[in-house]
Amino acid sequence: MFKISNKISINISLAVAALFMIACIVGAFIMPPLVEMLINLPDNIGNRGDITEGGRALVLVMAYLMLAVLMLADIFMVLLLLRVKKGLVFTEKSIIFIRAISWCCFAIALVFCVLGIYFQLSFILAFFAIFLGISLRVVKNVIEEATLIKSENDLTV
Amino acid sequence: MILINLDVMMAKRKMSLNELSEKVGITLANLSILKNNKAKAIRFSTLDAICKALDCKVGDIIEYIE
Numbered sequence: 001m002f003k004i005s006n007k008i009s010i011n012i013s014l015a016v017a018a019l020f021m022i023a024c025i026v027g028a029f030i031m032p033p034l035v036e037m038l039i040n041l042p043d044n045i046g047n048r049g050d051i052t053e054g055g056r057a058l059v060l061v062m063a064y065l066m067l068a069v070l071m072l073a074d075i076f077m078v079l080l081l082l083r084v085k086k087g088l089v090f091t092e093k094s095i096i097f098i099r100a101i102s103w104c105c106f107a108i109a110l111v112f113c114v115l116g117i118y119f120q121l122s123f124i125l126a127f128f129a130i131f132l133g134i135s136l137r138v139v140k141n142v143i144e145e146a147t148l149i150k151s152e153n154d155l156t157v
Numbered sequence: 158m159i160l161i162n163l164d165v166m167m168a169k170r171k172m173s174l175n176e177l178s179e180k181v182g183i184t185l186a187n188l189s190i191l192k193n194n195k196a197k198a199i200r201f202s203t204l205d206a207i208c209k210a211l212d213c214k215v216g217d218i219i220e221y222i223e
Contacts, residue, residue, distance in 0.1 A: 156198040157183065157191045 010085050017078050024071045031067065035060050038119075051118055059118060066111045073104035090147040098140040105133030160220045163192045166211050180210040 004012070027034070039051055039059065051059070080097040088094065112126035167177060174192065178185045183203060190196050191203075204215060211218070 152197045155190060155196050156200065157187045157196045157203050 007085075010081055014078065014081050014085075017074055017081065021071065021074050021078075024067055024074065027067055028064070031063055032060060035063050055118060059115065062111050062115050066108055069104050069107045069111070073101050073108075076100045076104070090143060090150045092147070095140055095144050095147060098136055098143060102133045102136035102140060105129050105136060109133065158222055160222050161191055161194050161196070161218060162220055163188075163207070163218055166213055166217055167192075170211050170213075172211065177207070177210055181206040 035056070039056060076097045080094060080101070083089065083091065083094050083097070106129070109126040109129035112122040112129055115122040116126065167174070174185060174188055178188045181188070181203065183206075191199065199219075204218070207218060208215060
């Protein structure tokens with residue numbers, strides 16, 4: 001079976017994370033027309049009704065907020081990947097990064113819920129974001145336990 | 158809590174950490190962890206070797222305090 005080596009896999013993840021960051025930066029510049037396009041889409045994916053100017057501003061603010069949280073999560077992911085590359089997986093800092101990414105997922109879910117006022121489809125995305133956040137918390141708990149075991153193992157004479 | 162009195166026994170036997178490390182067969186780093194009360198567990202084999210090297214009982218090295 002085709003298997004990518006651990007080192008290459010980490011490098012691919014880092015490259016994808018870097019590309020994601022670039023996409024976020026580009027997204028920040030084209031966000032207003034992007035949001036406008038989303039608002040003007042045919043109304044077959046959710047009931048938007050007539051969005052007022054204030055509503056449009058709220059959608060734009062939420063979109064930027066989501067982008068900021070995504071960028072933050074991406075930074076944490078890169079930091080985590082760099083630690084994995086150095087072989088420092090089961091450490092306190094790794095747990096902090098995973099916890100932070102998990103909280104970012106919950107924050108994004110919250111933003112999706114607010115956007116649900118205008119785009120009902122957002123509730124489904126919020127559901128997935130919450131699921132991802134919970135999954136990450138489970139991974140964090142597993143790594144936390146493994147870190148404890150490793151620490152005990154390291155300090156067994 | 159468990160207190161390790163390795164330094165006391167070493168002083169009594171006038172034995173250095175290097176010497177004990179060689180006699181017991183564990184690394185200086187691990188012995189230092191034990192001596193400074195940083196260890197979370199100790200193997201029976203290590204305890205046996207230390208007691209043999211220092212010619213003492215387990216209670217001379219390990220002590221329980223409230």
